[in-house]
Amino acid sequence: MLYMAHYRQIQNKIQQEIDGVVDASRSVTVDDRRTSDLSSDSNWSLNEAVCREIQRCANASPFGISHSNPQETTLMGYRTPKRCVIMANYLAVNRDPKLWKDPMAFRPELFLDQKGKVFEPPHFMPFSIGKRASAGEVLARMEIFLFFANVLQRFDVCPPQDLPLSWVDSYETGIACRPKH
Numbered sequence: 001m002l003y004m005a006h007y008r009q010i011q012n013k014i015q016q017e018i019d020g021v022v023d024a025s026r027s028v029t030v031d032d033r034r035t036s037d038l039s040s041d042s043n044w045s046l047n048e049a050v051c052r053e054i055q056r057c058a059n060a061s062p063f064g065i066s067h068s069n070p071q072e073t074t075l076m077g078y079r080t081p082k083r084c085v086i087m088a089n090y091l092a093v094n095r096d097p098k099l100w101k102d103p104m105a106f107r108p109e110l111f112l113d114q115k116g117k118v119f120e121p122p123h124f125m126p127f128s129i130g131k132r133a134s135a136g137e138v139l140a141r142m143e144i145f146l147f148f149a150n151v152l153q154r155f156d157v158c159p160p161q162d163l164p165l166s167w168v169d170s171y172e173t174g175i176a177c178r179p180k181h
Helices: 001-006 009-020 030-033 043-060 092-093 139-153 163-171
Strands: 072-076 077-080 172-174 176-179
Touching: 001 009, 001 043, 009 043, 009 139, 030 139, 043 092, 043 139
Parallel strands: none
Antiparallel strands: 072 077, 172 176
């Protein structure tokens, strides 16, 4: 919601997208999302792209689950002793200038192809990758969608009167990320 307070024009476009799909007399439901194939001309393309871009810019879980290597190995040129704790840094991947053009900018269009369809680059890692990827990813995506769409359906998210919006990209990173203010 911090990003929507900062990027009001994007918020307005998402609200128009929601209003075009769901009657104001009812809430957005999972069925509304299910009836829209995200790989085709989706009614939710901007909503989905913005949710992914927020995850890329400020993922609540910047690190993957820790793993351990059963034997000594070399990982990216570094000697890694046996039974070393290894954690993926998804925040670094999602902000890597080698993978993302202007990685510090908020750009939902990174997740839309030229036809406006939802596109997810292979280096986007909000949850994890591989055979040990997050078992809760499907549920998390659904919850993010429902929360985001229903809040924006009912409210205009505005910045606080007494705080500058410079805090949008200012957060503390640990096991979880949170805004500094």
